[in-house]
Amino acid sequence: MKVFEEVGRGTIGAFAYAGGVAELLGDALRFIAGLRIRVRETLDQAFLLGVQSLSIVILTSLFTGMVFSLESANQAVSYGVGNLVGGLVAFTAARELGPMLSAVVVAGRTGAAIAAELGSMVVTEQIEALQSLGLSPTRMLVVPRLLALVVMLPLLTVLADIVSIVGGMWVAGVYAHISQESFITSARAAVPFDDVLKGLFKSVVFAVIIAMIGSYQGLQTRGGAAGVGKATTGAVVTSIILIFMFNFALSYVLFGSS
Amino acid sequence: MALWARLDDVCVRYGPKIVMQNLSLDIVEGAITCIIGLSGAGKSTILRLLNGLKKPDTGRVFVRGKDITEMRERDLIDLRRTIGFAFQFSALFDSLTIGENVALPLRENTKMHDGEIRKLVSETLDSVGLAHVEERSPSELSGGMVKRAGFARAVVSNPAAVLYDEPTTGLDPIITHVLTDLIVKLREKLNGTAVVVSHDLESIYIMADYIAMLFEGAIVAYGTVDEIRRSPNPIVQQFLQGSEVGPIPI
Ligand SMILES: Nc1ncnc2c1ncn2[C@@H]1O[C@H](COP(=O)(O)OP(=O)(O)OP(=O)(O)O)[C@@H](O)[C@H]1O
Ligand SMILES: [Mg+2]
Numbered sequence: 001m002k003v004f005e006e007v008g009r010g011t012i013g014a015f016a017y018a019g020g021v022a023e024l025l026g027d028a029l030r031f032i033a034g035l036r037i038r039v040r041e042t043l044d045q046a047f048l049l050g051v052q053s054l055s056i057v058i059l060t061s062l063f064t065g066m067v068f069s070l071e072s073a074n075q076a077v078s079y080g081v082g083n084l085v086g087g088l089v090a091f092t093a094a095r096e097l098g099p100m101l102s103a104v105v106v107a108g109r110t111g112a113a114i115a116a117e118l119g120s121m122v123v124t125e126q127i128e129a130l131q132s133l134g135l136s137p138t139r140m141l142v143v144p145r146l147l148a149l150v151v152m153l154p155l156l157t158v159l160a161d162i163v164s165i166v167g168g169m170w171v172a173g174v175y176a177h178i179s180q181e182s183f184i185t186s187a188r189a190a191v192p193f194d195d196v197l198k199g200l201f202k203s204v205v206f207a208v209i210i211a212m213i214g215s216y217q218g219l220q221t222r223g224g225a226a227g228v229g230k231a232t233t234g235a236v237v238t239s240i241i242l243i244f245m246f247n248f249a250l251s252y253v254l255f256g257s258s
Numbered sequence: 259m260a261l262w263a264r265l266d267d268v269c270v271r272y273g274p275k276i277v278m279q280n281l282s283l284d285i286v287e288g289a290i291t292c293i294i295g296l297s298g299a300g301k302s303t304i305l306r307l308l309n310g311l312k313k314p315d316t317g318r319v320f321v322r323g324k325d326i327t328e329m330r331e332r333d334l335i336d337l338r339r340t341i342g343f344a345f346q347f348s349a350l351f352d353s354l355t356i357g358e359n360v361a362l363p364l365r366e367n368t369k370m371h372d373g374e375i376r377k378l379v380s381e382t383l384d385s386v387g388l389a390h391v392e393e394r395s396p397s398e399l400s401g402g403m404v405k406r407a408g409f410a411r412a413v414v415s416n417p418a419a420v421l422y423d424e425p426t427t428g429l430d431p432i433i434t435h436v437l438t439d440l441i442v443k444l445r446e447k448l449n450g451t452a453v454v455v456s457h458d459l460e461s462i463y464i465m466a467d468y469i470a471m472l473f474e475g476a477i478v479a480y481g482t483v484d485e486i487r488r489s490p491n492p493i494v495q496q497f498l499q500g501s502e503v504g505p506i507p508i
Contacts, residue, residue, distance in 0.1 A: 121351075126351055126352070128306075129351070130351075131311060133338065133366070133367070135335075
């Protein structure tokens with residue numbers, strides 16, 4: 001019986017959570033649709049986010065592209081299809097690696113920062129202070145962060161795509177003696193521009209997930225500094241799980257038939 | 259006597275803890291009402307109820323005749339713009355400078371020009387004894403300075419009603435005197451309403467038109483300064499005298 005109770009409570013909790021996030025997103029979209037946007041704050045956030053995540057995105061995608069190329073190039077050359085390596089690396093980078101890696105890195109960096117910042121504003125009553133001035137925390141805080149992520153994450157994804165392909169190309173040249181021309185030709189042939197765009201669409205969805213989960217967890221913070229810590233880890237864990245789930249669903253829908 | 263607000267049979271709970279039980283209180287328009295009571299009695303919660311930051315579990319809260327417990331968020335936002343709130347722990351935005359903190363309600367809620375805003379902000383900061391700190395950040399100021407900046411932010415837009423949560427706690431006697439005077443002056447200037455939570459009896463006797471004492475979830479005494487000082491209620495007398503012996507358990 002106890003198990004059922006637990007499961008029941010967990011289910012209700014998950015629905016309440018989803019409902020809360022959806023309500024916050026609806027609120028944010030209403031402000032965006034009404035063009036009630038704080039441009040300065042949005043630009044500041046976008047800049048901050050870019051600076052925070054740039055080096056980590058570059059490093060993770062570089063090494064992932066390199067290791068991917070390393071493992072596939074040796075195999076491919078031994079089967080006599082070395083000319084396909086470029087295609088393989090580029091294909092994976094544009095569809096999966098670029099969007100996923102940059103989203104996970106940004107969730108850990110910026111999603112956590114959003115939850116921590118809003119959470120500490122809750123416990124120091126700054127959120128209530130905003131409300132007491134007749135200002136909406138959604139408009140003042142959530143909308144700028146959402147827009148900044150929606151603009152910046154696709155840019156970081158493009159960068160991740162390029163860096164991982166370049167890294168892969170370098171490794172393929174050094175270890176498997178695959179020429180740059182052959183690598184690029186194969187990459188071009190394997191990845192239609194469409195795929196890149198679909199990859200970027202994914203990253204827009206991931207941006208919304210990171211911004212909304214971070215904001216929601218932050219604004220739901222209860223109980224002092226310990227609560228801020230909980231909100232922060234909760235935001236990172238939840239958004240990374242959701243990114244993986246949505247990634248599968250989106251790949252199925254976008255690439256399922258090709 | 260017109261009423262500015264009325265708490266009607268309000269109950270508030272946090273989890274299992276009952277903070278207010280069937281509490282009713284009238285706030286007279288154009289007067290200064292001081293709320294006294296023990297630490298943890300629920301004084302800050304009363305101020306939160308009055309501008310809709312906290313919803314009661316049961317009961318109603320009327321402000322200017324309207325039931326704000328049933329108000330839409332949008333109307334509540336309009337209402338809050340007419341009510342200043344000086345928080346107990348100031349609640350300054352730590353990502354903004356002191357000047358930007360005080361300027362925020364003017365920038366967001368009025369059409370004033372930059373120059374006018376600057377002037378008004380520096381005048382208001384001057385009036386609480388904080389000249390030339392506009393560019394500093396809240397973390398660079400002392401506790402008392404932060405407190406006064408929070409006070410300035412609450413009153414800078416000349417709201418018709420102001421809720422002050424322990425505005426003079428932790429301040430030196432001179433500044434305490436200045437702020438007490440300021441609360442009275444602001445009320446006179448706008449014929450506005452003020453609700454002041456305070457432990458500072460001296461200031462209360464100077465500024466209060468009415469005093470309400472909160473004890474164990476209800477208002478146990480309400481009246482003018484003279485009425486409260488002469489109250490036969492042993493709870494009130496023990497509190498005013500700060501005595502250890504009496505009906506209030508320690
Ligand atoms: N967010 C909260 N969660 C749980 N309990 C709370 C919360 N806020 C207030 N309380 C409880 O409600 C009661 C009233 O709190 P409130 O802050 O209104 O007291 P107060 O009279 O202002 O006290 P003080 O003079 O110390 O500021 C306290 O006992 C407090 O423990
Ligand atoms: Mg209090």
